[in-house]
Amino acid sequence: MPTIRPSHDGDLPAIARIYGHHVLHGTGTFETTPPTEAEMATRRADVLGKGLPWLVVEGDDGQVLGFAYGNWFKPRPAYRFSVEDSIYLAPEAAGQGLGRALLAELLAALERGGIRKVMAVIGDSANAGSIGVHRALGFEHVGTVKSCGWKFNRWLDIVLMEKTLGAGDRTPPQEA
Numbered sequence: 001m002p003t004i005r006p007s008h009d010g011d012l013p014a015i016a017r018i019y020g021h022h023v024l025h026g027t028g029t030f031e032t033t034p035p036t037e038a039e040m041a042t043r044r045a046d047v048l049g050k051g052l053p054w055l056v057v058e059g060d061d062g063q064v065l066g067f068a069y070g071n072w073f074k075p076r077p078a079y080r081f082s083v084e085d086s087i088y089l090a091p092e093a094a095g096q097g098l099g100r101a102l103l104a105e106l107l108a109a110l111e112r113g114g115i116r117k118v119m120a121v122i123g124d125s126a127n128a129g130s131i132g133v134h135r136a137l138g139f140e141h142v143g144t145v146k147s148c149g150w151k152f153n154r155w156l157d158i159v160l161m162e163k164t165l166g167a168g169d170r171t172p173p174q175e176a
Contacts, residue, residue: 002098004105007044007054007067014064015056016040018090027124027156028088030149047071052083053109057093057102065093068106073119081173082117083110087130099133107137111165116173118163123149125157139163 007015020034035043047054047069054069066089073082085106089099110118120139122130135141139161147155 002057002059002065002101004055004057004102007056007069009041011056011064011067012037012041012044014090015044015067018064018066018088021091022088027149027151028122028127028130030123030151030156032151044069051113053106053113055102055106055109057089057098059093065090066098066102068102070106070110070115070118073117081115082119083115084119084121085110087133094129099129100136103133103137107163107165114166114174116165116168118165120159120161120163122159122161123156125159127159131159131161134161134163137163 016035016037019029019040022029023031023034044054050072052070052072055067056064057066058064066087068085068087070083070085073079073084085103087099087103087106089102093099107118118139120130120134122134125131125144140163141159142162143160145158145160148158149156
């Protein structure tokens with residue numbers, strides 16, 4: 001039975017490997033050069049330093065099969081209750097329901113932390129896996145930005161999706 005848990009420093013080699021695969025072979029991220037393990041450590045520390053979750057899913061053998069985190073949608077203070085999610089699975093973990101479980105746990109952690117809105121900025125309008133897992137968890141399509149990325153010698157869209165958490169905009173947020 002796979003386990004979803006908060007990430008720790010020892011997960012960074014697997015996180016960097018998984019993300020590097022998507023950078024080199026996928027269109028879900030518009031990065032073109034895989035970040036180093038040190039850069040991924042910096043990114044993770046930034047997210048955790050904001051009090052936001054960075055989770056991993058590991059298989060029965062303890063191997064990290066994917067990761068997900070939320071980071072501020074924009075850096076300005078008025079956005080402090082809105083995040084953008086990121087989720088990546090190892091290629092061998094696709095199609096097993098791990099992405100859905102990982103994203104569901106991320107959403108629960110974000111809601112516990114007072115987040116009211118989660119945005120998905122999905123690279124490539126043909127990214128059926130990411131669009132599907134977000135839709136399955138209640139995200140709604142709010143737009144497509146056409147041909148805004150150039151990767152693998154072709155133009156790529158981004159798909160924007162959103163999900164409201166908790167009371168959404170029906171009540172004022174509780175300040176920490």
